[in-house]
Amino acid sequence: MHTVTPSPQLHLAAQGAVDLVMRQIKDVKACLVSTEDGFEVAASVRNDTDIARLSAMAGSMAALAAIAGEETRIGQTHNVVVQAGGGHIVMVQARRKDLSLVLSIVTGHDAVIGQLLYFSRQTARALELA
Amino acid sequence: MPEHKILFTGTMGAGKTTAIAAVSESPPVRTEARNTDTEVDKATTTVGLDYGELTLDNGETLRLYGTPGQKRFDFMWKILARGALGVVILVDNSRPDPLADLDVYLAGFKRLIAEAACVVAVGRMDQHPHPDLEQYAAHLQSRNVLCPLLPIDVRERAQVTQLLDVLLLQLEIKAEA
Numbered sequence: 001m002h003t004v005t006p007s008p009q010l011h012l013a014a015q016g017a018v019d020l021v022m023r024q025i026k027d028v029k030a031c032l033v034s035t036e037d038g039f040e041v042a043a044s045v046r047n048d049t050d051i052a053r054l055s056a057m058a059g060s061m062a063a064l065a066a067i068a069g070e071e072t073r074i075g076q077t078h079n080v081v082v083q084a085g086g087g088h089i090v091m092v093q094a095r096r097k098d099l100s101l102v103l104s105i106v107t108g109h110d111a112v113i114g115q116l117l118y119f120s121r122q123t124a125r126a127l128e129l130a
Numbered sequence: 131m132p133e134h135k136i137l138f139t140g141t142m143g144a145g146k147t148t149a150i151a152a153v154s155e156s157p158p159v160r161t162e163a164r165n166t167d168t169e170v171d172k173a174t175t176t177v178g179l180d181y182g183e184l185t186l187d188n189g190e191t192l193r194l195y196g197t198p199g200q201k202r203f204d205f206m207w208k209i210l211a212r213g214a215l216g217v218v219i220l221v222d223n224s225r226p227d228p229l230a231d232l233d234v235y236l237a238g239f240k241r242l243i244a245e246a247a248c249v250v251a252v253g254r255m256d257q258h259p260h261p262d263l264e265q266y267a268a269h270l271q272s273r274n275v276l277c278p279l280l281p282i283d284v285r286e287r288a289q290v291t292q293l294l295d296v297l298l299l300q301l302e303i304k305a306e307a
Binding site: 003004005006035036052053059061063067099100 | 159160161162163164165166167168170171172173175177178179198200202203205206
């Protein structure tokens with residue numbers, strides 16, 4: 001079998017990471033850890049975000065951002081930031097040896113972008129080491 | 131010179147990425163991720179798009195886009211379908227219910243099929259001869275879809291090129307109608 005699936009330990013670590021983000025970030029609406037091929041690993045939602053759809057979109061967006069960085073020769077992509085009228089979405093890849101994950105954080109417009117970027121990167125690094 | 135956008139779609143493992151790689155003049159762009167779906171024994175899967183280019187003898191360029199196969203990525207189907215002149219639906223005849231698979235893409239690309247050109251190409255028929263092409267033809271007729279149908283090995287450049295010729299012929303016929 002060629003597939004790799006998240007271990008129970010990874011599921012636990014991912015849920016812990018999600019719970020921490022929900023406590024740390026101001027005006028956070030949703031936090032999701034998904035596989036790079038678009039399946040939810042752990043999530044927490046305060047609005048009506050469709051987690052299954054966001055999981056798939058996160059996989060696509062992270063992959064497209066990575067290839068954009070390669071094709072333009074600006075190096076490995078760190079994150080994808082969507083700025084919208086009502087808030088932000090940040091997507092960060094957590095590159096592990098077994099399988100890569102995508103951390104997605106959705107916030108309202110009261111979120112502080114610097115805080116969001118800092119904690120998203122910290123959380124992604126924790127997922128890489130989990 | 132004119133450029134034309136062509137889509138390749140179909141189930142995971144049907145050969146979309148392989149087909150584009152077979153004819154693309156430069157190494158195609160791929161967005162593959164490790165597969166975690168245990169229902170499919172495949173190491174990787176396309177999660178964004180594939181992209182390749184092919185220049186025709188008349189100087190026109192074909193921009194070839196491969197979609198992710200799984201329905202959960204159907205938002206990419208909508209995005210990639212914009213401005214496409216035609217769609218190739220690749221079917222894997224080794225799967226349990228290829229006709230049901232075909233239905234997913236006939237529904238997912240219904241508008242594009244109605245407005246543009248479409249070709250259905252069935253792979254792995256040499257080792258999995260059923261359903262046969264007659265059954266596929268009857269199935270398409272039952273869905274009110276009229277489009278060319280052919281067997282294919284997407285690893286063969288000549289066959290993928292022929293597939294594109296058939297698609298372009300469809301476009302010419304529609305333009306003249």
